[in-house]
Amino acid sequence: MTISATIKRSALPVFVFLFCVLTLTIQSCKKKSRSDLGAELFKKTKNKVFKDATPEGLAEVFKKVLANDKAKLANPKLISSFYEGNDYDPVFVMDHIFNGDVDITASYFEKANEHGLDPRMFKADQIKQLVAKFKDKKAIKNLDEAYRDIAELEILTANSLINYSSALEYGMISPRKIYSRYFTATKRPDSTSMLKTLRATNLKAYLDSIQPKDPQYLMLQKALLxxxxxxxxxxxxxxRYLVVNMERLRWKNKPSQPEYVIVNIPDYRLDVMQNGKSILNMKVVVGEGRNTDNDISLVEYSESDKIDRPFSRETPQLNSMIHSVQVNPVWNIPQSIASKEIMVEAAQDPYYLSNKGIDVYENGKKVDDPETIDWSKASKDKYEFKQRPSDDNSLGKIKFLFNNNSSVYLHDTPAKSGFTKNMRALSHGCVRLGDPQALAKAVFGEGATYNKIVKAMSEDNPEPTTIALPKKMPVYITYITCWADENNTLQYRPDVYGLDVVLYGHLQKFLANAEQIASL
Structure with a gap:
C-alpha cells in the first residue's frame, strides 16, 4: 500500500466523523430554532394562542394558504420554492415585525406614487393590518387563525417586496414584450435578484439601496412630486410624460461604455458621448411613425393603443456596434421600397431608373435595358434594384454600418431640406445624418484614415469603399420623450411613434390586474 493510500484510508473515518458532527449540528440547531417557534411568538406577541404553535402545524397550514394564494402572486414558483427550502420558517414574522422592519417596508410601498407607481400594487394597507393583529395580544383568537395570519403575512410581504424591488431596479414592464421594434439588450429580474430581496437582513438598508439615483431620474421625480x-x-x-419616462429610466438598458453614439428618435438628434458628456451633436431624420401629427395624445387614448402597431417605416430601438463605414455606398433598395415607389416611378417614366442611377437585376444578373420592361405589369418580387454611388444616391456619400436585424444604418442624404423641419420623422427607417463627415471624424479621429474618407467623399466619379473602424463604436437608438437638459430644464417632445401611449396603457393594466387579484 502506498503512503498516499494509507493517508486517504486513515483520513476517511475522520472525514466521516466530522461530516456526521456537522450534519447533526445543523439539524439540531435547525430543530432547536424551529421548536422554539411557539414560545418565541408568545414572548413577542404576549398572546397565549401562540404558546401551542409548532413548526409542523404551521407548515401544514402554510402549504394550504400558499396553494390558495398562487393566483395572486407574480412569482408563485419562486416564493413556493423559497419557503419549501426553509421548511416554511416565517422569516418576516420572526425577524422583521417586532423590530419595525415590516412597518417601515410598508411605508416605502405607500410612497410608491413618488416613482409614478400606484401603492395599491404593493398591498401596504393589508400588510399593516396583519402586522397590527400580531401586535394586539387579543386580536388573534385561535391557533388556526394564528397559522393562517402568519402564512398570509409571509406570502404577502414576500410578494410585495419582490414586486417593489423589481419595479425600482428593473422597471415594471419588459420593453421587449410591448414593443414590436425593440432590440436593445435589457436585463430583467431573475431568481437570483428576487431571492436576494427575500434574504435581506436589514430591510430598510436594502430598500434604500435600490432607490434609483440617476440624476435624470431624480429630476423627473422632483417634477412629478x-x-x-x-x-x-x-x-x-x-x-404621464414623467411617469412613462421614469419607467424607461428604470430599465437596465443604459450604455455602460465611456464612449458611444446615441440617437433619440423623438428629439431627432444624435450625440457622441464621451465620459458622460456630449462632444458632438447633430440633427437627424428618423423613420416615419404612426403619430407624426401627435393626434394620439396621452390624455385621450383607447384600449387598442396598448398594442404596438408600428408604421412600416419606423426606426427601431436597438443597440449595436458600428464596425465600418462605406464611402460612396451602393444602395441595395429594399423590396418594399422597390415595389411601392421605384417601380411606380419607373412605370410613369421609362427613364427614371437611368436618371437616378438605379440598376436592375434579375436572378442576380444585371438587366441591360430596364426601360423596355412594362413596370406597371412587372412582378413585384422578380427584380432587385441597386442605386450606384453618386451625388443623387439616397444614402449620400457615406453610411455607418452596424449589425442589426432591421437593415438600418446611419447615413448621409442628398435630401437636406428635411433637416430644416421641426418634425423630422420622414425617412424609410434608417437615420439620416445632418453632418455625417463630423461623425466620421468623431469615430475615426483625425489622421490618414479620416483624410481618406474626406477625399473619397469629394470625388466626382466615386467607387464604393468600405473602411473598418480600428475600434468598434457602440451605438444606441433610443426613444425618450422627456428629460432634463444640461441646465436642469425639463424638455418634452411629441410622442411621434405613440410609444408613450402604449407604455402608459400597460402600466395601467398592471394596476387593473392588481385590483382584480385583490378582489379574489
Whole structure:
C-alpha cells in the first residue's frame, strides 16, 4: 500500500466523523430554532394562542394558504420554492415585525406614487393590518387563525417586496414584450435578484439601496412630486410624460461604455458621448411613425393603443456596434421600397431608373435595358434594384454600418431640406445624418484614415469603399420623450411613434390586474 493510500484510508473515518458532527449540528440547531417557534411568538406577541404553535402545524397550514394564494402572486414558483427550502420558517414574522422592519417596508410601498407607481400594487394597507393583529395580544383568537395570519403575512410581504424591488431596479414592464421594434439588450429580474430581496437582513438598508439615483431620474421625480404643468399640456398629460419616462429610466438598458453614439428618435438628434458628456451633436431624420401629427395624445387614448402597431417605416430601438463605414455606398433598395415607389416611378417614366442611377437585376444578373420592361405589369418580387454611388444616391456619400436585424444604418442624404423641419420623422427607417463627415471624424479621429474618407467623399466619379473602424463604436437608438437638459430644464417632445401611449396603457393594466387579484 502506498503512503498516499494509507493517508486517504486513515483520513476517511475522520472525514466521516466530522461530516456526521456537522450534519447533526445543523439539524439540531435547525430543530432547536424551529421548536422554539411557539414560545418565541408568545414572548413577542404576549398572546397565549401562540404558546401551542409548532413548526409542523404551521407548515401544514402554510402549504394550504400558499396553494390558495398562487393566483395572486407574480412569482408563485419562486416564493413556493423559497419557503419549501426553509421548511416554511416565517422569516418576516420572526425577524422583521417586532423590530419595525415590516412597518417601515410598508411605508416605502405607500410612497410608491413618488416613482409614478400606484401603492395599491404593493398591498401596504393589508400588510399593516396583519402586522397590527400580531401586535394586539387579543386580536388573534385561535391557533388556526394564528397559522393562517402568519402564512398570509409571509406570502404577502414576500410578494410585495419582490414586486417593489423589481419595479425600482428593473422597471415594471419588459420593453421587449410591448414593443414590436425593440432590440436593445435589457436585463430583467431573475431568481437570483428576487431571492436576494427575500434574504435581506436589514430591510430598510436594502430598500434604500435600490432607490434609483440617476440624476435624470431624480429630476423627473422632483417634477412629478411638484405636480406642475408643462407648457401647452394639461396637468394629467404632464404627469404621464414623467411617469412613462421614469419607467424607461428604470430599465437596465443604459450604455455602460465611456464612449458611444446615441440617437433619440423623438428629439431627432444624435450625440457622441464621451465620459458622460456630449462632444458632438447633430440633427437627424428618423423613420416615419404612426403619430407624426401627435393626434394620439396621452390624455385621450383607447384600449387598442396598448398594442404596438408600428408604421412600416419606423426606426427601431436597438443597440449595436458600428464596425465600418462605406464611402460612396451602393444602395441595395429594399423590396418594399422597390415595389411601392421605384417601380411606380419607373412605370410613369421609362427613364427614371437611368436618371437616378438605379440598376436592375434579375436572378442576380444585371438587366441591360430596364426601360423596355412594362413596370406597371412587372412582378413585384422578380427584380432587385441597386442605386450606384453618386451625388443623387439616397444614402449620400457615406453610411455607418452596424449589425442589426432591421437593415438600418446611419447615413448621409442628398435630401437636406428635411433637416430644416421641426418634425423630422420622414425617412424609410434608417437615420439620416445632418453632418455625417463630423461623425466620421468623431469615430475615426483625425489622421490618414479620416483624410481618406474626406477625399473619397469629394470625388466626382466615386467607387464604393468600405473602411473598418480600428475600434468598434457602440451605438444606441433610443426613444425618450422627456428629460432634463444640461441646465436642469425639463424638455418634452411629441410622442411621434405613440410609444408613450402604449407604455402608459400597460402600466395601467398592471394596476387593473392588481385590483382584480385583490378582489379574489
Amino acid at each position: 411638484a405636480g406642475g404643468t408643462a407648457k401647452g399640456m394639461s396637468k394629467e398629460e404632464t404627469q
